[in-house]
Amino acid sequence: xxxxxxxxxxxxxxxxxxxxxxxxxxxxxxxxxxxxxxxxxxxxxxxxxxxxxxxxxxxxxxxxxxxxxxxxxxxxxxxxxxxxxxxxxxxxxxxxxxxxxxxxxxxxxxxxxxxxxxxxxxxxxxxxxxxxxxxxxxx
Numbered sequence: 001x002x003x004x005x006x007x008x009x010x011x012x013x014x015x016x017x018x019x020x021x022x023x024x025x026x027x028x029x030x031x032x033x034x035x036x037x038x039x040x041x042x043x044x045x046x047x048x049x050x051x052x053x054x055x056x057x058x059x060x061x062x063x064x065x066x067x068x069x070x071x072x073x074x075x076x077x078x079x080x081x082x083x084x085x086x087x088x089x090x091x092x093x094x095x096x097x098x099x100x101x102x103x104x105x106x107x108x109x110x111x112x113x114x115x116x117x118x119x120x121x122x123x124x125x126x127x128x129x130x131x132x133x134x135x136x137x138x139x
Contacts, residue, residue: 001072001073002031002034002074002127004030004070004071004073005068005071006027006031006068006070007068008064009065010065012065018063018065019062021057021059024057024059024063027069027071027089028055028057028071028101031071031073032073032101035085036048036050038120039105049106049108049114050103050105050106054102056099056100057097060096061094063091073085073086074128075125076128076129078124080115081105081106081113081116082104082105083103083116083124084101084103085100085102086098086099086129087099087100
């Protein structure tokens, strides 16, 4: 699991006194930076090889200015050329939002997806979302 702490800014607070719903995708994206570095160690945006193809956010609780938030990011699925992340956002120990994002490792020069290397795949596996096994399904 990757963990990122974010301090909410006044500019992210809306007229109802809580953090705007448009802010959470930005925070989730900010928490993905360590994953971006796996695919693009130089940080050169001209060679950034990932395309986001799907993203969703479930809003569970209001989030407030002045109280830090923690974003937890796991790797949920790794395919040949794509991967899905599962993310949770906590404030004061309470789950406030969760979401998923799917990326494709993309070769812009040839305009096609490319296979994720074994080296990157091994690092992604370290941050794999644990499988939860319910008591009723155990033998």
